[in-house]
Amino acid sequence: MKYRPGRVHVMSLVALTVVGLALVAVAERSKSPVMQQYFNEKMEAATLTRAGLDAIREARLGLGEPIDVVNDPNETGLIGQEISPITSSKGSHNQKLRALDPNLAAVFVELLKRGRVGEGDLVAVAVTGAFPMLNAAVLVAIETLGATPVTITSVGSSMWGANDPDLTWLDMESVLIDGGLLKHRSVAASRGGGDDRGRGLTPEGRALVDSAAVRNGVLLIDEPTLDESIARRMDIYEEAADGDAYAAYVNVGGGLASTGSEQVYRLLRPGLARNLGTKNFPRRGTLVRMAQQGMPVLHVPSADHFIERYDLAAEPTPLPDIGTGGIFFRDRYNVPLAGILAVLYGFLIFVVVRIDLKHYLFRKPR
Secondary structure, eight states: OOBOOSOOOHHHHHHHHHHHHHHHHHHHHTOEEEEOTTHHHHHHHHHHHHHHHHHHHHHHHHTTOOOOTTTOTTOOSOOOOSSOTTEEEOOOHHHHHHTTOTTHHHHHHHHHHHTTOOTTOEEEEEEESSOHHHHHHHHHHHHHTTOEEEEEEEOOEETTSSOBTTBOHHHHHHHHHHTTSOOOOOSEEEOBSBTTBTBTBOHHHHHHHHHHHHHTTOEEEOOSSHHHHHHHHHHHHHHHHTTOOEEEEEEESOOHHHHSSHHHHHHSOSEEESOGGGSOOSSOOHHHHHHTTTOOEEEESOSHHHHHHTTOOSSOSSOOOTTOSTTTEEEEOOHHHHHHHHHHHHHHHHHHHHBOHHHHHHOOOO
16 A cells, blocks of 8 residues: 655645534534433422422412512522521522522432432431522432431521521421421421521520421420530431431531531532541531441532532523423433544544555556
8 A cells, every 4th residue: 555655735634624523513413312310200309399499489478478579580489588687697699599490309319319318218417597499409309219307407597598587497398398298397406507506696586596496396406515516416316216327418508516617618528428437527517427427428508519510500590490401311422423433534534644545546557
């Protein structure tokens, strides 16, 4: 075989480029959506979560309180006030809006399945009032898998969360239970905020939190120090398990008794972790103590990480339809076709660059 003696002509390179682009276009057009694992469970969880959103909206309207359509453009009723008597810390309004996507429940189904949570398991859960929709999505996901959540709530909320004294997270939880959307109520609640006992709230605010626990029939944790509150939570989790082991621990928000400290909260990466128990943290909240027992931990500080990771709607308005996002379907290339096109293009490059086509095409016959 006679090889090219000199450089490749510019027009040949242009032709190769055009052919390459055409082959890439063919490969791109071969993409098709592929259903992801646990599709049915994900759809069920997202659908129930959306129904929960509607139920909470009706509950707010039933209180005779108008929805602020400027700060809550989707009119969900889950965006609270900037400041209220039970507001325990600062909070991002945009983060609260982004956490309203019911499809986040599907993300938690997948992560819990990765953590090997299944039928009949117990899952220890810590939530706050900061992200009521995330609370609902996590609890619905757990119950959709046939597991039982054992939940302890920090009632206080950051700005724009469940900080309406008449509609705290405990009240929202009762709405979901009464509507048949959840089966299990929180086993205990604390005030949250500083030292997990409402430091930073006024006496009126602390009294309002306590009354929310009473009217919802939930045990109130009120220990004199944060360490004692953490120990009390561990006792409650142990008593609720009645000798059984927990399959996982889920933390939603930044409750101090769960994370242990703000430093630990910042050190923890969002998502599922299986080796947190081997790390050294400045203060061991219930999250770290559970991890040291060998169970996986799902940390949900906000929705942002999960929206980006699982290709959910980046904009919070309007609310996305159920079943949208990469958590349900992902585009996949036709791999055999892409392989054939790659081999074909490689062969064309070899022919054009290495073989002396002029010698074979224009030589005179003998």
